[in-house]
Amino acid sequence: MKKNIDQLKKKRETKFEFTEALEDVLIEGAIVPKVDVDYSIELVEGEVIIRGEYTAFIKTSCVRCLEELEVKVSGEFFGDYKESKEYKEYIESLGKEAQVLDDMVEELVDGEVDISSLVRDYIILDMPQFPVCEPECDGLEELTKYRDSGIDSRWQKLLDLKN
Ligand SMILES: [Zn+2]
Structure with a gap:
């Protein structure tokens, strides 16, 4: 789900709250029917700050018996998007040696933020690496x-x- 930031800018407020269900989150080796999210988008000069929480019930399989199972994954997510001009300045300020890829700051592209892709990155980190159907699974x-x-x-x- 993409949020059009340019549209939000036309409104008077600078902070917006959303409660939504994302249905386009794709994770390899798992089925994600939907992800419930609660988040805010804050417009600061040249920057878009996103803070929220998500909950998802993900269908995957037990690593021991291969039985299908559902795991609840939830957590917080955060996104920081800068307008092209501010982003360039930011990158330059980091210096050449800095690892830009590891950073949470991203460039705002086409005035849109892809909430699903942002949340997906957090789900992958929060998901159990070796899910089991029950702790004693033989x-x-x-x-x-x-x-x-x-x-x-x-x-x-x-x-x-x-x-
Ligand atoms: Zn099992």
């Missing part, structure tokens, strides 16, 4: 056998013969 039956004996199943057959 995983696939085959893997459990292998893990419990601590012996390669091919050797296990030989041991069975020996006994």
